[in-house]
Amino acid sequence: AQSVSQHNHHVILSEAASLELGCNYSYGGTVNLFWYVQYPGQHLQLLLKYFSGDPLVKGIKGFEAEFIKSKFSFNLRKPSVQWSDTAEYFCAVDDYKLSFGAGTTVTVRA
């Protein structure tokens, strides 16, 4: 199974700042890539996914992610965060089994 690395354990931002969360996986081949988000007190839910095609994918709430095959990376971005983006974010990679990264806690200060 894949090993998934998320580079930041905890990110603290002010509102309107830009956000980028790194995600790398361990080896190539055909993979499906996901970002999930867990808002405080809520279920994990899908933020966006990449299966094939355009490597820049857009998700809910203004998030986007870029798949760079040569770097085995799938980084998440948002140009301007809001207080409501405070959550834990998980990158996940699916080749034959779904593997999650350790998660990044994002705290947005008003």
Added chain:
Amino acid sequence: NAGVTQTPKFQVLKTGQSMTLQCAQDMNHEYMSWYRQDPGMGLRLIHYSVGAGITDQGEVPNGYNVSRSTTEDFPLRLLSAAPSQTSVYFCASSPSGQGSEQYFGPGTRLTVT
């Protein structure tokens, strides 16, 4: 639709006790799975099922049993609880395994003393 439901939400066990965490889904999904979430380790797959009557081990199966007698239900059994099993447990379902979105339940927070 209720989606994926889990009971109980919280549980405290003593070492050596056994219990079953319940998971049910009403979306007619074939694929169901159990994860545990520990600080700094993300979600790790315990067991999964690709359909009724079929289960398989994930990354961390030791100390846990599962069965899948119906499409809807996928209970997780702790055979003899240990402090190392203190964690948050999530059940998930999806229409198929590889490549499809997982729908998660609200989680069960388990403490083993």
